[in-house]
Amino acid sequence: MTGIDPKNRMGTDDRAADLRAEAFQGVRAARSRELAEDYVELIAELIHDHGEARPVDIAARLGVRVPTVTKTLDRLAREGLITRARYRSVFLTDEGRALARECRRRHEIVLRFLLSLGLDPETAERDAEGIEHHVSARTLALFAAFASKS
């Protein structure tokens, strides 16, 4: 019968720590999807605007070198988001197209939200590009509601 039961105190701490850990695990999962999301969104846009998505254009817009794009595209192909043939431009699979659509929608909601808060367009675009990957469905819904209500 010591004053405070150390087991109990630890138990509370542990539960709090577990909650934290879950949050961080979620963030890590989101991080691991970020690059694929940016790629498919950009590929869809290039196909829409220019008729095709070429590695050189992807690289120019992402600000990385072409070999970096080649390697990442190989990964996306492995994951079933795109298809490609050597020396040819890139195509989205159905799955890739679905992801791209979802990412575009999310990107636009986040962007409109930031603009409706009064942020300048350039900063809004920059911040949206990072924030979009870390916004839950609930938060997205609130963003959309706020933006349309203002």
Add this chain to the structure above:
Amino acid sequence: MTGIDPKNRMGTDDRAADLRAEAFQGVRAARSRELAEDYVELIAELIHDHGEARPVDIAARLGVRVPTVTKTLDRLAREGLITRARYRSVFLTDEGRALARECRRRHEIVLRFLLSLGLDPETAERDAEGIEHHVSARTLALFAAFASKS
């Protein structure tokens, strides 16, 4: 004198692409700082709440294994954010403490903002943990203003 000057068209595209590239480069830079930011913020909190920051507690709260923490702490020490001695707990340098303070402030502003939008506390905490690293000073100021005005 061909119908549309292809050089001109390309020029416009190039400038737009450059802007995009800058945004993505900014996001990549933020990504490369994320982990260090989460670590120093958590270390400061552990020191404040428990008197010391031990790898085992850092690991429990981040949801990773202890050897992962060891390795990352080595990197943070290399970068001058923490100091440590073998088998001892972790200390922040002045630089680390300054970064931790800034991260904590930013984290709280983002969290309060999300809560003031009407998000439930658990989702707010999760989203804040990811969003915080991608919020510019301007956006942060707008978040803070919105949260206090509501």
Add this chain to the structure above:
DNA sequence: GAGAATTGTTAGCACCATCTAACATATTGC
């Protein structure tokens, strides 16, 4: 204070994301 339990480190693996250099292929322009 010795043995048990906990904590921390090291080594080694896997994967990702970036780069440069060198080479291969396609496209373009004359």
Add this chain to the structure above:
DNA sequence: GCAATATGTTAGATGGTGCTAACAATTCTC
């Protein structure tokens, strides 16, 4: 159609972030 240019791939390096297994040091408990 060929030569020059542009584009794409491969190889190999660097560094980050995660893991498990094995071992070392510390701390706790009796």
